[in-house]
Amino acid sequence: MTGSSDSPAAAAGPFARLRSPIAGLLLLAAGLLLLPFAVGELFGQTWVRVAAFAALYVMLALGLNIVVGFAGLLDLGYIAFYAVGAYLYALLASPHLGIAFPHLFPGGVHLSAWIILPLGAVLAALFGVLLGAPTLRLRGDYLAIVTLGFGEIIRIFLNNLNKPVNLTNGPKGINRIDPLTVGDASLTRGVELFGLTLPGPHLHYYLFVALALLVVIIGLRLQDSRLGRAWVAIREDELAAKACGIDTRNVKLLAFALGASFGGIAGGLFASFQGFVSPESFGLLESIMVLCMVVLGGMGHIPGVIFGAILLTVLPEALRHGAAPLQKALFGQVLLDPESLRMLLFGLALILVMLYRPAGLWPEARHRRELSSQ
Amino acid sequence: MSLLVEVRGVSKRFGGVQALADVSLTIRHGEIYGLIGPNGAGKTTLFNVLTGMVQRDAGEILFGGRLLDTRTPHRVTAAGIARTFQNIRLFANMTALENVMVGRHRHGRTGVLGALLRDRRMRTEEAAIRRRAEELLHYVGIADQAERLARHLSYGDQRRLEIARALATEPKLLALDEPAAGMNDSETAQLRTLIEGVCADGVTVLLIEHDVKLVMGLCDRVAVLDYGRKIAEDTPENVRRDAAVIAAYLGTEVQDG
Numbered sequence: 001m002t003g004s005s006d007s008p009a010a011a012a013g014p015f016a017r018l019r020s021p022i023a024g025l026l027l028l029a030a031g032l033l034l035l036p037f038a039v040g041e042l043f044g045q046t047w048v049r050v051a052a053f054a055a056l057y058v059m060l061a062l063g064l065n066i067v068v069g070f071a072g073l074l075d076l077g078y079i080a081f082y083a084v085g086a087y088l089y090a091l092l093a094s095p096h097l098g099i100a101f102p103h104l105f106p107g108g109v110h111l112s113a114w115i116i117l118p119l120g121a122v123l124a125a126l127f128g129v130l131l132g133a134p135t136l137r138l139r140g141d142y143l144a145i146v147t148l149g150f151g152e153i154i155r156i157f158l159n160n161l162n163k164p165v166n167l168t169n170g171p172k173g174i175n176r177i178d179p180l181t182v183g184d185a186s187l188t189r190g191v192e193l194f195g196l197t198l199p200g201p202h203l204h205y206y207l208f209v210a211l212a213l214l215v216v217i218i219g220l221r222l223q224d225s226r227l228g229r230a231w232v233a234i235r236e237d238e239l240a241a242k243a244c245g246i247d248t249r250n251v252k253l254l255a256f257a258l259g260a261s262f263g264g265i266a267g268g269l270f271a272s273f274q275g276f277v278s279p280e281s282f283g284l285l286e287s288i289m290v291l292c293m294v295v296l297g298g299m300g301h302i303p304g305v306i307f308g309a310i311l312l313t314v315l316p317e318a319l320r321h322g323a324a325p326l327q328k329a330l331f332g333q334v335l336l337d338p339e340s341l342r343m344l345l346f347g348l349a350l351i352l353v354m355l356y357r358p359a360g361l362w363p364e365a366r367h368r369r370e371l372s373s374q
Numbered sequence: 375m376s377l378l379v380e381v382r383g384v385s386k387r388f389g390g391v392q393a394l395a396d397v398s399l400t401i402r403h404g405e406i407y408g409l410i411g412p413n414g415a416g417k418t419t420l421f422n423v424l425t426g427m428v429q430r431d432a433g434e435i436l437f438g439g440r441l442l443d444t445r446t447p448h449r450v451t452a453a454g455i456a457r458t459f460q461n462i463r464l465f466a467n468m469t470a471l472e473n474v475m476v477g478r479h480r481h482g483r484t485g486v487l488g489a490l491l492r493d494r495r496m497r498t499e500e501a502a503i504r505r506r507a508e509e510l511l512h513y514v515g516i517a518d519q520a521e522r523l524a525r526h527l528s529y530g531d532q533r534r535l536e537i538a539r540a541l542a543t544e545p546k547l548l549a550l551d552e553p554a555a556g557m558n559d560s561e562t563a564q565l566r567t568l569i570e571g572v573c574a575d576g577v578t579v580l581l582i583e584h585d586v587k588l589v590m591g592l593c594d595r596v597a598v599l600d601y602g603r604k605i606a607e608d609t610p611e612n613v614r615r616d617a618a619v620i621a622a623y624l625g626t627e628v629q630d631g
Contacts, residue, residue, distance in 0.1 A: 218490055225489035225496070226482040226503070229468075233476045236465035243425065243459075245451035245480035245543050258486065 032209055036202045046321075048201040052273065054313040055208035056266050061293040061309035062212075062219045062302065063262025068291065069300035070228060071255040072235025074144040076287055077131070077151025081260040083158060083282035084127050085120035085267025087168060090277045092116045093178040100166040113180045117268045124264025125257040127154075132256030136249055139238070151287050158279040173278025180207065180272045188275070204273050211269070215262055219302050222258070231255055232300070296353055298360030307362050315349070316342050377439070378403045378547060378578050379424075384433030386419055386602075393419040395602040396433070401547070406569065406579045408593035408610075410586065412622065415599040417582045418460060421551055424580075425457045426450040438546065452480055456545035458536040460552045460582075466525035470516060470535050473524050474507035477542025510538040514568060530561040537568065541577070548572060549580040554588055566592055590614065598622070 039047045064078045091097055091109065093116060098108030131150050135143055162170030179188035179200075187207065190199040222228050230251045233241040242248050271277045289312065297308020323338035353361060379401035386394040394416045401407045409417050422428035424435060426444040435442045443449045456477075465473050482503060488496040511517045514534040519527055524535060533553055540548055550569070554562045562585065569592060573579050583589045589596060590610040597607040600622040606613050613619055 221492060222486070222489050225500070226479060226484045227486065227489050229472060229476050230479055232468060232472075233465050233479075236467055237463050239427065239447070240459070240463040240465065241476070242447035243427075243451060243457055243463075244477050244539065245448050246476070247446075247448050254486065 033206075036205045040202075045199070045201060047317075048199075048205055050314060050317045052201060052205040052208050054310045055205065055212040056270060056273075057290070057293060057309040057313045058212040058306050059208075059215045059262055059266040059269075060290050061297070061305050062215050063259045063266070064290050065219065065259075065294050065300065065302065065305045066222065066231070066262075067255050067259040068294050069305065070223065070231035070235065071252060072139075072231075073252065073255065074140060074147070075131075075256075075259075076144045076148040076284070076291065077154070078147075078259070078263060078290055079282045079284075079287040080131075080151040080154035081124040081127055081263030082267040082270065082286070083154055083279075084124045084260075085117075085264030086271040086277045086281070087158060087174070087267075088120045088123055088264070089113070089116050089268035089271040090174040090177050091167075092119070093272065094174055094176050096169060096174045096176075110178055113178075113268070113272055117265055120264040120268040121261040122264075124267070125261040127264075128256040128258075128260025129253050131260075132253045136252060148284065148287075151282075151284060155279050155282050158282070168279075171279060173276060173280075175276040177271050177275045177277070179275065180204070180269075182207075187272075208269060208273075211265070215265075216302060216306065223302065227251070227254065235300075292350060296350065296360055298363040301360070301362060301364040304360050304362035304364075308360070311361075316346060319345055376403050377401070378437065379580075380436040381420070381424070382434050382436070384420070384423055384435065385431050386416075386423055386428065387431055388419075392602050394423065394430070397599070397602070397604050398433075399597050399604060399607055401578060401580060402595075404573065404576065404578055405594040406573050406581060406592055408589040408596040409580065409582045409599065410584075410589055410596060411599035414601075416602040417599055418551060419602075420599070421457070421549060421580075421582060424450075425455060425549060448480075451543050451545075454544075454546035455549060456540035456543045456547070457549040458533075458540055458551055458553060460555065462529075462532050462536055464524040464532055464536060464539070467523060469521050470511060470524055470527060470531075470538075471504070471507055471520040473535055474510050474538050474542045475503050477510075477539040478503040478506060480543060507538075507542060510541055511535075513541070513571075514538040515564075530557060530564075533557070533565070534568070537572075541572070545577060547578045547580060549582075551582050552584060553581070554583060554585045562588060 036048045036051060039051055060078070060082060063081070064075065067073050067075045067078070092111045093109070093113065095108035097105040131147065135146050138146060158168045159171055161168040162172075168174065179186045181187065185191050187203040188200045190197065190203060192198075230241065230246045233244065233246060234248055234251060238248060270281075293308040293312045294305050295308075296312065297306065298304025319342040320338055323336070323341050324334050327334045327336065357363075377400050379399075381397060381399045384394055384397045385392070397416070397420060409420065411417050419428060423430045423444070424442075426447040426449060429444070435444060437453055437455065442453055442455075465476060468476070482499050484496045484499055488499075508517065508520065511520050514537055516527070516531050516534050516538070519531055519535075524532065527535060537548070537550070537553070553569070554565055557565060566588060569579055569581070581589065581593060593610055595608065596610050596613045598605050598613060598616075598619045605618045605622055606616045608616065
């Protein structure tokens with residue numbers, strides 16, 4: 001009858017499972033450390049970049065998961081916060097401001113990444129509140145439409161803010177962005193360590209994975225707190241949450257702000273990694289992609305969201321690189337353009353998952369258990 | 375007995391319907407106060423006005439001698455009024471224990487920083503929240519259901535869980551909106567014992583109920599609403615004999631009995 005209370009692992013909470021098998025954690029750490037070498041050897045250096053991007057998307061998806069997964073607020077404009085972080089980084093670590101305001105900033109602004117990234121988090125959080133405050137009474141479809149508009153507004157601003165003063169350089173974007181540096185070492189150039197050559201993508205991968213792990217821990221701790229419970233309560237029944245004494249306005253704004261700040265940091269990392277930002281990286285499709293990672297993986301379930309983010313980063317790349325050679329091998333020529341095939345298969349996968357696994361590929365265990373005990 | 379709640383001249387209109395017309399009533403400390411009336415009499419509206427879910431057009435509400443801030447529900451909860459809902463509103467995908475822990479929200483102070491650092495204060499607070507929530511589940515008699523999702527509890531247990539969640543806010547006044555709706559006789563009897571226990575532990579109870587037998591047996595005083603007006607407010611015995619009430623609502627049943 002009560003299938004759960006007699007199992008000690010379930011009663012001890014989510015951390016018991018993480019802490020006890022230290023061997024598992026060490027294995028995970030070794031795996032993450034060796035991954036870029038294995039991937040680089042097997043599939044080529046581009047795949048190390050893909051792995052680094054996967055870590056970036058994990059950060060983004062976990063940020064959106066706070067808003068959508070925990071608090072249940074459907075946000076279709078999340079990529080705007082990524083854009084805010086990316087452009088802030090681009091402006092504060094490139095010659096661009098020197099071109100736009102030669103007297104004010106001769107040579108441009110070149111702040112350290114470790115100053116810009118926290119600034120980006122704060123600025124994105126402010127934008128999160130800016131989006132959250134007027135939409136507090138909205139839910140579901142209505143909120144989705146407003147957030148979609150917000151995302152587009154930010155992108156269109158970036159696209160057009162090259163006049164009257166050239167702030168964003170319009171559709172051409174901002175290039176020559178400073179690489180990330182740790183101490184004196186530039187991550188782009190790579191370093192020699194103990195006779196081992198670590199090229200740029202490897203270093204970025206390590207940094208992004210470390211930061212993604214930090215974001216995972218933050219997500220887990222928030223979830224398992226008074227605040228996390230309040231978010232889920234709002235998702236489940238906002239009126240009842242109010243009746244429980246939760247100031248839903250503040251708690252929702254906090255969800256928007258925290259979720260956005262993750263996006264802001266990821267955006268800054270993206271800008272430095274690419275060395276170039278332009279508005280077209282921050283379109284609606286990107287927002288939807290991140291949302292898909294959350295929904296497909298298992299809304300509100302952090303391991304599921306991580307899985308979703310990795311899957312949806314790697315799968316399209318695999319289709320992009322694999323589709324043309326595969327067709328050549330099978331038919332002797334490329335029948336379908338790999339790019340359109342990619343979207344076709346992607347759409348098909350989404351439909352199948354929603355039909356057969358509506359709660360996501362990896363939903364919360366207790367939900368599964370409850371469903372199966374029915 | 376001193377007064378806990380004073381409702382003074384409250385009115386509320388929805389479009390062309392006068393849901394509440396100049397309603398005044400008083401609830402004393404430590405009593406079980408019943409609110410009855412035919413369907414559409416304005417009971418739930420009065421409830422919603424009192425708990426800040428609906429904004430009144432006129433009148434004022436005093437709680438513990440002070441003007442009650444009813445601008446938002448969470449302010450009302452902070453003042454010490456907790457409620458349940460006519461159609462149960464639990465957090466369906468949270469466990470029973472988590473539901474009650476949410477009720478402890480206003481007694482915690484952990485913010486973002488506390489949650490991230492998991493310092494000693496946060497962990498102590500979290501343990502206290504959990505302990506109190508477990509106590510309350512035990513109190514309402516569903517301790518064995520703690521780890522089950524709320525939506526998988528039986529109907530009667532869901533009602534009990536909602537009461538436990540409301541009690542978790544440590545209210546001075548517990549407002550129950552038709553708690554016996556849909557319950558069978560034995561469940562109603564258990565509910566009655568629970569409500570009496572809550573009252574004995576010092577929480578004043580306001581009860582909306584269709585089950586007249588339950589109200590008459592349980593309440594110290596009863597108010598009767600009809601078409602948005604209060605037509606009687608007295609002990610159950612006197613209300614039972616009140617001509618206006620008989621005419622409006624109880625009708626033949628009282629004469630037969």
